Amino acid sequence: MPTSAELHERRQAAVARGVAHATSIYAKRAKNAEIWSEDGKRYIDFGAGIAVVNTGHQHPKIVAAVEEQLKAFSHVCFQVTPYESYVSLAERLNAIAPVERPAKTMLVSTGAEAVENAIKIARAFTGRPGIVSFSGGFHGRTLMGMALTGKVVPYKKGFGPFPADVYNVAFPNTYHGVTSEESLASLKSLFKYVADPSSIAAVIVEPVQGEGGFYIAPFDFLRALRAICDEHGILLIADEIQTGFARTGKMFGLEHSGVKADVVSMAKGLAGGFPLSAITGRAEVMDAANPGGLGGTYAGSPIACAAAHAVLDVIEEEKLCDRANAIGAIILDRCNKIKNSNLNCVGDVRGLGAMCAIELVKDKASAEPAPQLTQALMKTANENGLILLSCGTYGNVIRFLVPLTASDTIVGEGMDIFEASLTEAVNRVA
Template sequence: MPTSAELHERRVAAVPRGVSQATAIYAQRAKNAEIWSEDGKRYIDFGAGIAVVNTGHQHPRIVAAVEQQMKLFSHVCFQVTPYESYVRLAERLNAIAPVAAPAKTMLLSTGAEAVENAVKVARAYTGRPGIISFSGGFHGRTHMGMALTGKVVPYKKGFGPFPADIYNVAFPNTYHGVSGEQSLAAINALFKYSADPSSIAAIIIEPVQGEGGFYIAPFDFLRALRELCDEHGILLIADEIQTGFARTGKMFALEHVGIKADVVTMAKGLAGGFPLSAITGRADVMDAASPGGLGGTYAGNPVACAAAHAVLDAIDEEGLCERANAIGRITLDRCNQIKDRSNLNCVGDVRGLGAMCAIELVKDTASAEPAPQLTQTLMKVANENWLILLSCGTYGNVIRFLVPLTASDAIVREGMDIFETSLAEAVTRAA
């Protein structure tokens, strides 16, 4: 059996350097919130495959559903010979997504593909070209996804030119001095100086930014954005790819706000580790594209659909929305205790919604200057102590906690113990 070090040498020789990796840990098997490496070491997983396995690794219900579907067929292409599981999943998503009824859903394979198609249906419905997105937002690695994404390095550098008619405005980030009022003013300034609102098809926003740093959009701002869209005939696209499927304590983050989007993009947690994404939207919007204008060879793969049905069943029957809130309380309480420790002066902010939690590291709390090097050191030390962490943020100084929602309190607390020890060690190393 190869060691992780040996595999890493092979990886460097065989895989492009542009495909980055957060750790040098090579997974051999995983169960719930734990991963065992090729070296036989056990790690607590606080990344969940970047919010994909909200239901944990190898959930028995998902494994059984996938095994059963594999006995029937693995692929026929929905556009050639459709199948019941796709239709039933669309019906289920239509019923729960935060969009005005009646709704319709199309299934795809990746989050970026969902975003691409959300833009397509918005343009088809409105007859307008323009799309507004936000600084710090992340919407995928396709050219349209990169154009919408509000961070240059590493996502956009060297890959231009990007599609036209994309406008980026400041996200309301109160910790970094941007209020909701300022963000709305930036949109209105855009309407005055750069693009008439009659040319804008949609505004796309993450209710909680993922790669951007787990910043929570103020609820009043999102309500005002809904009103602004209604005033100008602009569609509101909620990117719930990282926030969806119980992560924030509700099935979708927009439910906290009490408004409806016109289109919702989703992926990641939808199918418990299988490649599946979806866009759910108002039926009139979703029907705007001509027959044949939407689709994809692998879109709505039947094995992934079987997994998604199992995920939705597990979330409902195991109370994973409530579980997300319980995990979030453990995580945020511990982070705030760490922030208050007298010998640590590196925690600038603690925030979270449900189990989508983050801690922002700074060089010192007085200056609030981002500390990306400390963040990288912390991730390395955590790995040495058998904890898997993920960073994020425009400045690379945010640790995000994405523990599977099926993790026990004991596992969550064990992971937080390791996190606190690792942070103290990282601070000492950086001194």
């Protein structure tokens, strides 16, 4: 049996350098909110595969659904011989996505594919080329995804040129001094000085920025953005790839604002670990593309569709939206206690449901980002049996993405390790 160290050496020789990893822990098996490494060490998982296994690792209902589908067929291609599970999943997503109905859905495999197709559909419907995204946003690593993404390193550096007619404006970020009014003003300035709104097909926004730092879009900002889009005939695309499927305490993050999008992109938590993404939107918008213009060989995998049906059942049966709020309350309470302790390195604590974050700074007075401390904390937490993920434009934010099926005991144990590791990391960096 290879050790994690041995596998890491092999990985360095065999895998492209550009594929980074947050830990040097090589997973052997996982269950609910715990992972065991090749070395036999147990870890509490506060990353959930980057918000993918909201329903926990190896949920028995999802495992059973996948096993049953495997007995029937693994792949036939929906564009060749369609199957019921794709159609019925589309029906379910049409009924719950935060869009005006009637709605329609298409399925693909990855979050980046979902974003790409949302842009294609918006351009087909409006006949316009322009797309507006926001600073700090993350929308994937394809060329269009990178063009939309509002962070250069590591996502965009060295990969240009990028698709044209993509414009980036300031995202509201209260902690870093950008108000909703200033963000909206930057959008209006774009329309006045750079691109006429009649040339803009869509504005794409994350209800809570994921990779950008878990900054929550103010609800009044989202409502104002909806009004501006309506005024100019621009589509509003909600990127719910990380916020979707109960993570924020509602099925979708946009629901907190009461706003309806024209198109919603979703992935990650949709299929409990199987590659599946979706684009759901107003029927007239979704039907703008000509037949054959959308799709993909693996799009809407029958195995992933079976898993997604089970995920939706589990979210409803186990009341995971409520559970997200309960988990989030535990995490935010502990983080705020840490912030108010004698540690001077916590600049901000924020969260929506179980999508929580703590921003680390060199000291509260300056609020200068502390990426070195963040990296030291992640390494120390790993040593102590906890998997953490960082994010943020400055690499100084710890994001908490606990599986929503985790018990209070597991969440509490993880937060104990987190607090002890933070104290240890502060001493290491000092």
